[in-house]
Amino acid sequence: MMAVTQISGNGIELVERPIGRVLEFVAFHFPPEGAFVVGWPAAPGAVRHDTLGGPGLLHFAPARWLAPSPCAEIAALVAAAEEAAGTCVDVTGKWREFALGGPRAGRVLASAVNVEAVLEGRECAAITMFDCPCILVRVTDGYRIWVRSSFATDFIAAVQSLRLPA
Amino acid sequence: MTRLTCPFCGPRELREFEFHKTLPEPGSTPYARVYERVNRLDDSLEHWQHVQGCRGWLLVRRNPSSGAVLETVILGGGAQ
Amino acid sequence: MTGPTPHYSALALLRARLAGGGFWRPLWTGRLLKQAYDVVVVGAGGHGLATAFHLARDHGLKVAVLEKRLVGYGNVGRNTTIVRSNYLLPENHYFYEDSLRRWETLSKDLNYNVMYSPRGVVDLALSDGDMIGAARRGNAMRLAGIDCEMMDRAALDRFCPELVASRDRRFPIFGALVQHRGGTVRHDAVAWGYARAATALGVDIIEDCEVTGLRTAAGVATGVETVKGYVQANRVLFATAGHTGMIGTMLGVTLPIETHLLQAMVTEPIKPMLNTVLVYVHPGHGETYLLQSDKGGLVMGGYLDGFPSYTREGQWSRMEDVVQGAIAMLPQAAGVKIVRQWAGINDMTMDGSPIIDRLRYDNVFLNAGWCYGGFKTIPASGAACAKLVASGTAPDLIKAYRLSRFETGHMLDERGGGPFPVRL
Amino acid sequence: MNGTQRRGTRLTDTSLRFTFDGREYCGQVGDTAASALLASGVRAMGRSVKYRRLRGVLAAGPEEPNALFTVGTSPAVIPNVYAPQLELRDGMVLKSQNRWPSLKYDVASLLQVGSGFFGAGFYYKTFIWPSWHRWEATIRALAGLGEAPGTCELPPPAVEHFSCDVLVAGAGAAGLAAARAAARAGARVVLCEREPVCGGELEFEFATIEGRPALAWVDATLVELASLGVRVLTDTTLVGGTGGEYVAHHEPGGVPGANSVYKIRPVAFVIAMGAVERPIAFINNDLPGVMLLGAAERFLARYGVMVGSNLVLFANHDRVYAAATRLASAGMRVCAVVDIRDSGALGAEATAQRATLAQGGTECLLGYAVISAAGGSHVRRAIVAPLASPSATRVIACDVVLVSGGWGPSAHAGLQEGGTTRYEEGLAAFVAMDQPEGRENAGAANGLLELPRVLIDGAGAGTRGARRAGADGDPGATPIASGDPAPRLVPFWRSPADRAGEKRQFIDYQNDVNVADLRATLEEGFVDIEHVKRYTALGFGTDQGRIGGLLGAAILAELRGEPLKDVGTSRLRPPYHSVTMSSLAGLRVGARLRPMRRTPLHDWHLANGGVLEPMDLWMRTRYYRQNGPAVFEAGIAEAQRVRTSGGIVDGSTLGKIEVAGPNAAVFLDSLYLNKASTIKVGRSKYMVNLREDGMVLDDGIVLRLADDRFIATTSSGHGGHMLSHFEHYRDTEWSGRGVTVTDVTESWGVIVVAGPQSRTVLHSVLGAAWQPVLDTLTHMAFARGAFGGQDLTVLRASFSGELAFELHCRPSITVALWEALIAAGFKPYGLEALDILRVEKGYLVSSELNGETTPFDLCMDGLVKLGNPCVGRDLLDRPAFHESDRPRLVGVRALDGKAIFYGGAQLTTAEQPNRPCGYVTSSVYSPTLGEWVGLALVSRKQPEGAVLDCRDPVRIGDCRVRLTSMVHYDPTGERMKS
Structure with missing residues (x-):
């Protein structure tokens, strides 16, 4: 599956990115304890970047991490952690991944939530936008957003229907 | 009435959370735990869920007369 | 002590015009608090006043109604004025129907126009399952002799053309259960009408007289402590709605009641647009009931704010939810402006039905737990609760509203929602 | 009155054409409907709600009670638009309201004749016979103001959530000073202003700030604010909010259109929304041509409109002389200034202005009051008299009476979330106090009216806000200024009048509440302001008491012989200004009411x-x-x-929850009636779980993927509740005990x-x-x-x-x-066929698992007997669940094998035809069996084989049915197991 541009125009670029296997790792304890924490984004809202530089391991809920299309290194980290501290669930298909860019990307999200407040002191945040459950990450060229797949089509339609004054 | 600070997600608008119930008196009977409600005017101990965020369950202490949120504790993960 | 008010009529209005003042009398003010009464009613809301009226009229008892603030300042003046008896369970629909029948004649009974307007209440069905649920309720009502009618879209278009039932909606309308005798009543008039009638029968209604405690001796209540001193009473009735939780604390009883804030709001006045009461409950956890008051404002309300609160200041987001539902029903109203929002404090029980029963002492009674249904049940509650307080035994109509029902499993759960008043 | 050479700060030379009640008028770009009509000599603009009295424009803001127009052509009209806020556009169609057949000749206004008959609360005392409903239609047609819209094509608003350090509401002197101080100190500031222009009263006040004329200072400040990155939102009204998030509503042009809603979370909030001028009650004070003093000044300064030729001014404070000077210098003849005070009350500046006016021919009367206005359809004469001898009246010919009884601070926003009020003697008004952390009132909203003190107060509030947000830069010097003199106000609420006159001394213009109504209300024992408000509808109008609320309370205090501070005003409720419903609905309109969840197919x-x-x-x-x-x-x-x-x-859409971890099995045991721990890996089991009160919550198949991993499937309708139910027990009783719960429905x-x-x-x-x-x-x-x-x-x-x-x-x-x-x-x-198949088999869905049934009711006694202690189990032994007439799930078929019956039909016995013993939960036509079959919950007293009446009066009527086993087809299930 390759990237599909959903919206492109008046300062907004919404591109659906290909997403393969997706894991959710859930530790038994919060705050996370034990040896596995080394190399893990243990703080709430922390993100560890993968070898390609994108967000690879997102601590988006108490003791719950998302590993979208995990690179080998992160997959290994998760497998190791599963031995001692929690369980890993293959949730492939649960999330669809979008890249929101363009000068007015922030304004798009501001139509749903106070982005600054939500991401304050955090790299990723679980937040419902346009009534769709999402995980939001700020990246250099805008935002990376994971939307629960059954909501994704309406998420795109909601962004499309926005009327953003000049 | 102020925002509710989810210990995991940080301060969030109250509309993101759902109230479940006020906590029963400790050691009450099964009937009392399910049906009776402790109605303290200025210091209510309650269970909420951050449904529009991390879905974590919270113990929240509030003042129902002023609306102020006094304290929030995340429940899951053997934290408390 | 001022004399009783004159009989109200158009003729009386003319005589007052000629008299040029001094013709009318205070409805209830100016009474002095006596030392002792047969019954002290705590709370001059709809249920307290109606019960006091019936205690005096039907049982000839000496009654005082002690009110913390003002007559009618609580929920009776803060609801969306809807009256109906379209309930499913027999224990409820016979009681609500008794109340609806009393609404039909109350203006004459009290000689005070409460403006009962049987314009119909339309419970909209948004799925096949809703239609089956509506039929189940409608059939139970008809078997109990209560009027109602199932409508499909075509019938709805005839009965309420402004709704445009067949319009394309996110949650389309399949049909509705309609009770034609349901409708609205001017809420303030109910409190004032009962207060006037009770005062005329000798009831002392005392405002700014907060009850701070119950005095008991040998396991029996002897009277109440108030900010205006001790008042001796053979029997005490608590009818304080949203503040019932505190009464429980005062008597050392933990009640199956959670106190929640319920908002309502009104638009600026416009010419007649909506001639019935619409109720729209959609699967996205949204509910809006919508009507147009006689003054022309669109009045609307919905779900509780959803957490215990005594602040009477509702969440802005809940007002938005209610307005969203109103526009889903009448998109043509989207350009009209909301001018005022207010809130009542609702005492929600763990099955959605009220509690009219003794409370901890043989001669102390509770009339509370009115959830969403407090306003529409005032007349029936007043009559039945008076029988219980006067005779000591609950009439059949309200036997099921006993406090012990939760412990014995005889809950009256219309919605099947269980002990979670806020779960949508 | 020629409108051509008008010069107002808002006006341009381009002319506009519009129609009002069918007649064409012209105005200029920058005009509002009110200013253009006034410039065209139109005075009557509306009719009041109850007595439908002919009314002119009274105020110059959204508190205007009379001049509300319906905009557009039916059916897509917008009702109740405030004429002073409605920015004129070419070709606009405007209509006056609440009159038939026309504004000038309204039939129902004959009601005024019987105004005595229709005192406050008259409808409680009559219309009882034959019934209210008989009279209601007529009364409803008379009531209401604007036309009911038939359609509405408003686009959804643009919504924006954002944070800032200091939010300032109101861009008058105080607001600008606050914003500048905070911005200079380095704070991120947002300034919202209800009007299209900033400056507030500075637009017409004699004021110099930092050595420059006030409006020059305003412009310079706005330039500086822009350079400091302050976001200035005009046409934007602060309307409400909760929990520290404030909502501002942008409605450009004062009429619903391409609106915006801002949800702002500031660290500090400065309420600088000024004060609202109030009238003094005198006889016929609602005649077109009676106007608030400030309104006339704004029409002149902003739109270049001279509201009249011969003015009489009536006030109780020094500022009337400054206003008179300005109005006179614009070419209007100020016939008289009627001041209730005696000469000792005046300050030096006012005394000087008074002397100049007198030389110019203005009669400056002290200790006088306007007793009444007269002139038929609009003001032609003012009748004045000395307060000492009110009957010694004199007539002054005029076409306008400008009245000012003082100012009431906009306390609306300050009263929410714990705010209370204190009575301010000098203002004879209430000011908000006890503000929550980080919120304060400034300027006129804080009870200050002299420009120097207003600017100091504003700058101080802005600086404190910036400090609270951690901005510690230099806020700069507080601007030095001089403005209109201190009011030196003497409280005065109404002119002397006899009982008949009191009927035409209006307090709440829109709902026609007059002094006689307050007297009658007291007679009937409605003494508290909250009762008086509800009984007379004082403050119920679109202005929500801004014009008559304080005036009514003060006159009520006078009639009760008590001080105003003890009477108080009625509680102000959100929204702080009326808000268009489409703006409140935000993005959740039409198909966007809720998102639509889609399966992969x-x-x-x-x-x-x-x-x-x-x-x-x-x-x-x-x-x-x-x-x-x-x-x-x-x-x-x-x-x-x-x-x-x-x-x-x-x-x-089947809900799927993956439960994993060493204690996954015992965790599931604690939630389900039957045991998950006995399921072998690679196998699954039909499981039922209970709600805390013992009722069946949901059923579904649980698959065991591994020793420590299960997938629990839940019914589609219950999705949200079941997941929260699992997560609740996992986060409380099973917290940290080796159990994880993950929603994999969409995986x-x-x-x-x-x-x-x-x-x-x-x-x-x-x-x-x-x-x-x-x-x-x-x-x-x-x-x-x-x-x-x-x-x-x-x-x-x-x-x-x-x-x-x-x-x-x-x-x-x-x-x-x-x-x-x-x-x-x-x-x-599809689902329809699935329903037929499952009913034929007696399987359950939400119509049976409806939250009202115990496991016993659903014939799951076997599962209960297994004795697995789980959530809800210990409340199952309550007596009600074991009574003889408790319902039980059975099958049901037509007695004759042909009759049709539906889910929702009630079942009765011959002995008790009106008391159902059960009801049909589901019913389908079974093609396999060639008849209708169904499931029902029926009292245990009715055994299988019993014949009952199936009652369905609301749909297809009655028939007779017999109770059967739940499974209508292939009871042994061998087809399934083949």
Whole structure:
């Protein structure tokens, strides 16, 4: 599956990115304890970047991490952690991944939530936008957003229907 | 009435959370735990869920007369 | 002590015009608090006043109604004025129907126009399952002799053309259960009408007289402590709605009641647009009931704010939810402006039905737990609760509203929602 | 009054044409409807609600009670638009309201004749016979103001949530000073202003700030604010908010259109929304031509409109002389200034201005009051008299009376969230106090009216706000200024009048509340301001008491012989200004009311004749058009095909929760009636769980993937509750005890392949690798493998009673697998057919698991006996659940095998025809059995085989039915297990 541009125009670029296997790792304890924490984004809202530089391991809920299309290194980290501290669930298909860019990307999200407040002191945040459950990450060229797949089509339609004054 | 600070997600608008119930008196009977409600005017101990965020369950202490949120504790993960 | 008010009529209005003042009398003010009464009613809301009226009229008892603030300042003046008896369970629909029948004649009974307007209440069905649920309720009502009618879209278009039932909606309308005798009543008039009638029968209604405690001796209540001193009473009735939780604390009883804030709001006045009461409950956890008051404002309300609160200041987001539902029903109203929002404090029980029963002492009674249904049940509650307080035994109509029902499993759960008043 | 050479700060030279009540007028770009009509000599602009008295414009803001117009042409009209706020556009169509047939000749205004008859609360005392409903239609037609819109094409608003350090509401002197100080100190500031222009009263006040004329200072400040990155939002009114998030409503042009809603979370909030001028009550003070002093000044300064030629001014403070000077210098003749005070009360500046005015021919009367205005349809004369001898009246010819009784601070925003008020003697008004952390009032909103003190107060509030937000820069010096003199106000609420006159001394203009009404209210014992308000409708109008609230309270205090500070005003409620419903609804309008959840097969269903219906937030296929003319016929055809050969249905909305961890099994045991820990790996079990009160919450199949890993499936409708239920117990009683709960509903598409041919079709579709598995898979067992390179689980379980397999596959291959099954000859069926199949088998859905039934009611006694202690179990032994007439699930069929009966019918016995002993939960026409069959919950007193009356008066009437076993078809289940 390759990237599909959903919206492109008046300062907004919404591109659906290909997403393969997706894991959710859930530790038994919060705050996370034990040896596995080394190399893990243990703080709430922390993100560890993968070898390609994108967000690879997102601590988006108490003791719950998302590993979208995990690179080998992160997959290994998760497998190791599963031995001692929690369980890993293959949730492939649960999330669809979008890249929101363009000068007015922030304004798009501001139509749903106070982005600054939500991401304050955090790299990723679980937040419902346009009534769709999402995980939001700020990246250099805008935002990376994971939307629960059954909501994704309406998420795109909601962004499309926005009327953003000049 | 102020925002509710989810210990995991940080301060969030109250509309993101759902109230479940006020906590029963400790050691009450099964009937009392399910049906009776402790109605303290200025210091209510309650269970909420951050449904529009991390879905974590919270113990929240509030003042129902002023609306102020006094304290929030995340429940899951053997934290408390 | 001022004399009783004159009989109200158009003729009386003319005589007052000629008299040029001094013709009318205070409805209830100016009474002095006596030392002792047969019954002290705590709370001059709809249920307290109606019960006091019936205690005096039907049982000839000496009654005082002690009110913390003002007559009618609580929920009776803060609801969306809807009256109906379209309930499913027999224990409820016979009681609500008794109340609806009393609404039909109350203006004459009290000689005070409460403006009962049987314009119909339309419970909209948004799925096949809703239609089956509506039929189940409608059939139970008809078997109990209560009027109602199932409508499909075509019938709805005839009965309420402004709704445009067949319009394309996110949650389309399949049909509705309609009770034609349901409708609205001017809420303030109910409190004032009962207060006037009770005062005329000798009831002392005392405002700014907060009850701070119950005095008991040998396991029996002897009277109440108030900010205006001790008042001796053979029997005490608590009818304080949203503040019932505190009464429980005062008597050392933990009640199956959670106190929640319920908002309502009104638009600026416009010419007649909506001639019935619409109720729209959609699967996205949204509910809006919508009507147009006689003054022309669109009045609307919905779900509780959803957490215990005594602040009477509702969440802005809940007002938005209610307005969203109103526009889903009448998109043509989207350009009209909301001018005022207010809130009542609702005492929600763990099955959605009220509690009219003794409370901890043989001669102390509770009339509370009115959830969403407090306003529409005032007349029936007043009559039945008076029988219980006067005779000591609950009439059949309200036997099921006993406090012990939760412990014995005889809950009256219309919605099947269980002990979670806020779960949508 | 020629409008051509008008010069106002807002005006341009381009002219505009518009119509008002059908007649064409012209105005200039920058005019509002009110200013253009005044400039064209139009005075009468509306009629009051109750007595429908002819009214002119009174104020110059949204507190205007009289001049409200309906904009546009029916049916897409916008009602109740405030004329002073409505920015004129070329070709605009405006209509006055609440009059028939015309504004000038309104039939119903004859009601005024009987105004005595219609005192406050008259309708409580009459219309009792024959019944209110008989009179209601007429009264409702008379009531209401604006025309009811038939349609509305407003676009959804633009919504923006953002944070800032200091939010300032109101861009008058105080607001600008606050914003500048905070911005200079380095804070991020947002300044919102209700009007299209900033400056507030500075627009007309004699004021110099930092050595420059006030408006020059305003412009310079706005330039500086822009350079400091302050976001200035004009046409934007602060309307409410909760919990520190404030809502500002942008309605450009003062009429609903392309609106915006800002949700702002500041660290500090400065309320600088000024004060509202109040009138003094005198007889006929509602005649067109009576106007508030400030309104006349704003019409002159902003729109260059001279509201009249011969003015009489009536006030109780020094500022009337400054205003008179300005109005005179614009060319209007100030015939008289009527000041209730005696000479000692005046300050030096006012005394000087008074002397100049007198030289110019103005009669400056002290200790005088305007007793009444007269002139028929508009002001032609003012009748004045000394307060010492009110009957010694004199007539002054004039066409306008400008009145000012002082100012009431806008306390609305300050009264929310714990704010209270204190009475301010000098102002004779209430000021908000006890503000929550980080919120304060400034300037006139804080009770200050002299410009120097207003600027100091504003700058101070702005600086404190910046400091609170951690901005510690230099706020700069507080601007030095001089402005209109201190008011030196002497409280004065109404002119002397006899009882008849009191009927025409108006307090709340829109609802015609007059002094006589307050006197009558007291007579009837309505003494408290909250009672008086409800009884007389004082403050119920669109201005919410801004014009008459304080005035009414003060006159009530006078009639009660008590001080105003003890009477108080009635409680101000949000919104702080009226808000258009479409703005409140935000983005959730039309199809966007809620998002639509889609299964992976959603688009395929739409493209292949699927008719979809909402279920919870999902959309599910009810039936396929190609199978019949309507749902009934299609459902039967699809069900029959499943029984005879087979079919496939989209089950993806099934809730799926993956429970994993060493204690996963015992965790599930604690939530379900029957045990999960006894399920062997690779097998599944039908499980039932209870709600805390013992009622059945949900049922579903639980699969054991491994010792420490299960998938619990939940019914589609209960999705949200079940997940929260699991998460609640996992986070409380099972916190940190080796259990994890993960929602995987969307990780698996579900295709149910059901029917005698299902195994054969699967063979051809899944290929050789699956051959042995399919042949040996026993009932309730499952196998895991792959299809198209993605995970696939095949579970042998049946909800239709036929041989059936549930294929759980990743969304990316669901359509491919589905289309392969179609190609192999199986056709799709929908929910309607599924319902027929499951009712024939006596399986349960939400119509049976409706939150009112215990396990005993649903014949699950066996599961309860197993003794597994779980949530809800210990409340099952309550007596009510074991009484003889407790309901029990049974089957039901027509006695004659032909009659039709539906779900929702009630069941009665001959002995008790009005007291149902049960009801039909579900009913379908079974093509296999050739009759209607159903399930019912009926009292245990009625055994299987009992004959009952099936009552359905609201639909198809009654018939007779008999109770049967729940399973109507293949009771032994051998088709399923073959």
